[in-house]
Amino acid sequence: PSFAAEEQMGSFQVHATVFFCLVMLLLNPTEAGREWSSIGINYGRMGNNLPPPAESISLMKSLKVGKVKLYDSDPEVLTALASTGLSVVITVKNEEMASIASSVLKADEWVKHHVLTHYPATKINIITVGNEILSDYNNQDRWLQLVPAMQNIYSSLVRWNLGKRIKVTTTVAMDVLMSSSPPSLGQFRVDISETVMKPMLRFLSNSKSFYFVNVYPYFAYSANADKIPLDYAIFGEVKAPVEDGGLQYTDMLSAQLDANVAAMEKLGYHNIKIAISETGWPTAGDVGANVDLAATYNRRVVARMLADPPLGTPRRPGTFIPTYLFALFNEDQKPGPVSERNWGLLYPNGSQLYHINMTAKIMDSEFKSIKSGRPFPARPTPFLTPVHSSTSTASPGTGQNPTPYYSGAPIPQPSVGYNPPNAPSKSPIPSILPYPPPSPLPLYSSPPPPTTINYPPPCMPYPPTNPAPYIPSPTPTTPVTTPPYPPSNPTNPYAPNPPSTSPAYALWCVAKPTVPNSVLQKAMDYACGAGADCKSVLPNGLCYMPDTVVAHASYAFNSYWQNNKRIGGTCDFGGTAMLITMDP
Incomplete structure (x- = not known):
């Protein structure tokens, strides 16, 4: 055939392919866009009575979640997630980070073992390098290893042509901020701003990845219940919105997110996408922790994050924010106060603590009234307020840095x-x-x-x-413009064993x-x-x-x-x- 005929035939094939894809999207709208236009769940396994992974994943699907975030890369769980359609976030554990930061060969080895063995049958789409590394003051040596480890994992993915399909990030808590209220004053801590956060944001921007942050209005509310209106914490009707530079805030979650956005903007990064890696509300144990409030908060988070068109935040209106609720199960082996073991949507036997619809198709008023029988607990003494630390284990993040700005609440200072x-x-x-x-x-x-x-x-x-205490330097130090990262390509490609970690x-x-x-x-x-x-x-x-x-x-x-x-x-x-x- 002539060249013109071949060109016409090629054009026909392209149009036929496009038409077929459009038909498939129309026939199966549930799967179309499911990866992002859905709510995710954090799957923690610190319990001695939890169902096996295959059964747990069936429960996830019954909840109609579209994404799951893991705190490790356990092969049994990843195998069970194969062919489920769920998008998966896996985690490089904190103790694995040192060797990966020091050697691209170690990063390659990790990617081969934990990603290529399961992908694409298991839809791994994000790798988080470490969990709340910058909240762990007992292992500050890891802070400067964080970005090199992220870079080495990403470089390995690029070599396998997966750099655009699998994003690399890390999970941070609200305590990376030294100020956050009002949101426009959001600013990273002086001990990490130049040395860690700026190179991290540069990496996230260049790789078009997400800024993953754990945000918990519950912690700020429970520590300041006499100052913060409950409705502000649970997306209720706020009579007097918080005014901040011409922007109005009617909920604490948006204020916490925008504080992180403002902090990124102060370092020159205005377009990095933000995602909620953890948020939730406990059902028992501490002030404000009960089934009624947990149900209300989580239902409203789902409704807000799946709104069509997206609501975003006052600082970033109309933006879709990927969100992962914490957590799938109540986990009886987690240390700390009672509330630590009561964040789950499900009991270990699979029954729901309260009904929740992960598709945002049911309004608040349509849910049956909850009669939990749990009295609103008396407020504990201030020094018993829990500090959450999740170092490569499933635990709510330290998303409780600031007293949220509301009705003249004092702005906290770092030191x-x-x-x-x-x-x-x-x-x-x-x-x-x-x-x-x-x-x-x-x-x-x-x-x-x-x-x-x-x-x-x-x-x-x-x-x-x-605890994961926040202990910044009492006075600002001179910023380090060239962070002393370990080399990504050392002369000796074999990294030493990572240092032993103590609890x-x-x-x-x-x-x-x-x-x-x-x-x-x-x-x-x-x-x-x-x-x-x-x-x-x-x-x-x-x-x-x-x-x-x-x-x-x-x-x-x-x-x-x-x-x-x-x-x-x-x-x-x-x-x-x-x-x-x-x-x-």
Whole structure:
């Protein structure tokens, strides 16, 4: 045939193919666009009574989720997910990251074993490198390994022609921000902004990947239930929207998301897509944790995120935001307060704690009323508010950095004596005790403390299990413009074994016993004036004995730190305090 005839035949084949694809989309609209236009679920397995993966995946499909996020890359789970149509997020565990960051060969090995073995039968579409790495202060050496590990995994995918099909990212918590309320003041912490976040955002932008963030309005609400209207946390009817630079916020989730967007914009990145890697509401255990509120919050999240056309946020209107609810099951082996074990949509036997429709086709008013029989729990003492840490295990993220901006709520500051640029001035924090308002403390350097320190045992406010504290530097440091990343292509391609990892320990903030009493007294006055609960160390108080300045200061320091570390409080007090891992 002639060239013209061949060209005409080729044109016919192209049009026929396009027509066939359109017909298939019309015949099967459920699968079309299902990958993104659907709600995802976090599948954690920290339980000794959970069904096997195949049964769990059947339960996911019965909930009509379109995506699932895993906290590892377990081959049994990935095999069970084959041919299910579910899009899958897998995770490079935190302890695997060091070797992958140091060698492209190690990254290749990981991709071959965990991706190519299962893809494309299992629809892996995202790899998260680490889980809340930047919230783990016990392993800060991993922070500078994060972006090189992401780059090496991505380079391996590109070599296998999967760079456009599988995105690479990491999961961060809200505590990567040092300020977030109002949202326009969103700004990354000074200890990671230049060295980690800027190169990470450059990578996400160049690879057209997502910024994955764990956002939990529940934590901010439960810690400030006397200041934050419940409706603002659960997408209710807010009478007075929050005004921020001409934008109006009627829900806390949008404010938290836009705080991250503002932080990215401050580093010059305006177009990176944002996704919610975790959000949810617990059904039992702590303030505001009950079935009614969990059902209301999660149903409304689904309805909002699947709205057609997309709602987006005030800062990014009309934008679809991929969202993964936390979590599929209640997990009885998770440490910490009762609420840690009560985030699931399902009991281990597969029955639902409450009805939820993952397609947003049922309105609030159409759901049956829930009679949970669970009273609204009394508010716990501030230092028992849980801090969630999920280091390569399924646990709600540390999405509770700031006190959300609402009706004049004070804007939290990252550390003693430090104000971010353009932030409004701080107002004195009222105290119920007759202490003066705090004034900045001079820095004090002291010799190393002795190995054994005697403190009053029963009175120290007990920290939550497995915390991931936020401990920024008390003053801004000079940004590091060239981060000292390990090389992506080392001379020796064989990476050493990753360093052994130790479990995250509980932490207490105590006074350094080598600091003079006069200096400690000033630091203690600061802590008490800044809101620490110091009544117990007043004369006749429960913890007045032993009557020493170091014991009283330790109690005050720990009270302040446990109560304020979520919103940027540090254990420093002008260099007079330190963190210890043994219960004093």
